[in-house]
Amino acid sequence: MTGTVVVPHAELLGAVASVFAGRGLARDRAATAAEALCHGDLTGVTSHGLVNLGRLYLPLLDSGRADARADLVVERDLGASVLADGRRALGLWSAAQAVDLACARAARHGVGVVALRDATHFGCAGYHAARAARRGMVGLVVSNCGGQRIARPPGGAVAMLGTNPLALACPAGDGHPFVLDMSTTVVPTGRVRQAARAGEPVPEGWLVDDDGLPVTDAGAFDRGEAHLRWLGGAPETGGYKGYGLGLLVEVLAALVPGAAVGPAREALTGDRGADDGGADDGIGVTAVVLAPDALRGGFAGDAAGLFTALLACPPLPGADPVVYPGWHEGERAAWRRAHGVPVPERLYEELLAEAPELREAG
């Protein structure tokens, strides 16, 4: 049960889509949700891939915390900007929908913003942002974690914010698109729990104890004995910036559409063993898309020139070639689209149990 099977990409997408459709998602929405979920496995961000089908998305749907049949409801439409109620639709689909709508508005107005409240977990932020890059646009996608509280403000004794992901994508000519996809904490919780499950230590710099001393025992996080750091780490190396970026996401993703926020009165009451307090319900997602082609000529060539110049940067002696965020993911995706997606056997068995037609096809 520790092996890996290589599944053709289309087959994997089909099976996951069929599982989502079985839970009530319309076919086209199920297909988008499957693509968003499997983006993690396709690009190597396995902490956000198929592993979350049984761990996160099916329980969300089965418990009613996500609504497979909900439509987005536009509450205010100002042309360039739209406020929508996500109505607990599956975030894997609704965030993609928000980006697509933002792209349509950007094509006309140069910028398009769709702010979504009452969303649910959307998977890889980079998948959604990259939908804008496919259309030759620049996509910024942010999500807070609803009322979930994972990370403490610097010097604070109570967790107040989520890991608040942020992604920006931009086309890069014939090359893989630039896709920055990051949590504003040093790593997302998925990376810590992946290490804990594997019984492996985490690098120094990810976790600290109450005294700010480094913790490398991954399991200490869920025992409430260690806290996830902000990007930048200690105050003197910019930890306050990481905290500020977490707040930037909270402002854009949650305050703008009026979603649930981590820092709320209830965060300061009650007793919590671990930092992981509050539920990730009422998530906010905001997509900001810019369409440079609507503003000027020459954008595509300039973008290709910038990212090509980065790839041509001579490496330090002994270092790997210089790349940009999204390049390795693009390489992996191209290979796996052609040759298949490696999936841990255990996950594959879980998927087969939900989608028996995959076994028959195989």
Add this chain to the structure above:
Amino acid sequence: MTGTVVVPHAELLGAVASVFAGRGLARDRAATAAEALCHGDLTGVTSHGLVNLGRLYLPLLDSGRADARADLVVERDLGASVLADGRRALGLWSAAQAVDLACARAARHGVGVVALRDATHFGCAGYHAARAARRGMVGLVVSNCGGQRIARPPGGAVAMLGTNPLALACPAGDGHPFVLDMSTTVVPTGRVRQAARAGEPVPEGWLVDDDGLPVTDAGAFDRGEAHLRWLGGAPETGGYKGYGLGLLVEVLAALVPGAAVGPAREALTGDRGADDGGADDGIGVTAVVLAPDALRGGFAGDAAGLFTALLACPPLPGADPVVYPGWHEGERAAWRRAHGVPVPERLYEELLAEAPELREAG
């Protein structure tokens, strides 16, 4: 010459405005530029304050690299988004103008974007972003460093990008606005040079040598023996995210309006001793303003609630009270508006030489 004088804020602004007006800026523009410049001294970000009048802005104007009399020229106006040519107008003023125009558009469209090419150095990014917060809006302001190349891609042997500042501001009810104002490198070059001038070491984590080993000698940076790190530091603690954020700024601030970019063919030719190659001409600045009040009711109260909850977060034993980015700066500004702005004597003498009416007033 090592003392400090305390100058009434209005007097300081008046003197700096008069210096800019003497170089040809219209009175109202000179007043805005003075406010932007002295924001550094007012809030305690002294590396970006009055010290740059004689070091940066007057030489820019006197050499013709900045044009005191230039107007912004709108090249494309799509309502919610505007592309403008900055025509080398003083960035201290033109970036403020860009934010104000973005606010006006956001009031109508929910979002307003002004992308500026051929801009010049704009001082504190946070000053400009905070102009949107004053109007109850959310302001994101980014600037690249034009063709200037300061920081190397991870694993790269050549500097390709500037320190690429990013600021986001949001109102916080009756409290000081949230203002995140950060370089995407661990620190801006001004902080390294401040330490070098003072003969002080820099903390471990700011600079590394070619082998990635820590350097604490601040002077090593301008000797080309040490390189500025990206926010996040080493690869395992997120240095790739800091690099990605630097690129996020390069995309939004420079690729969108078609400004000069760091990663260009010429970056890869010629010999440079220090990393600091290329000139910061042709800077790009983009302001993205969101007007949540145009989209929904209750924003101001929600924002106040979020930032108030953060201030109420219990601190760790022995730690200072929990705050958010912009809070300390807001406290300092309030005190200094009432009691005066501390200015190093040497800088004050420089200012008096340029603005003799300050001496007469004093």
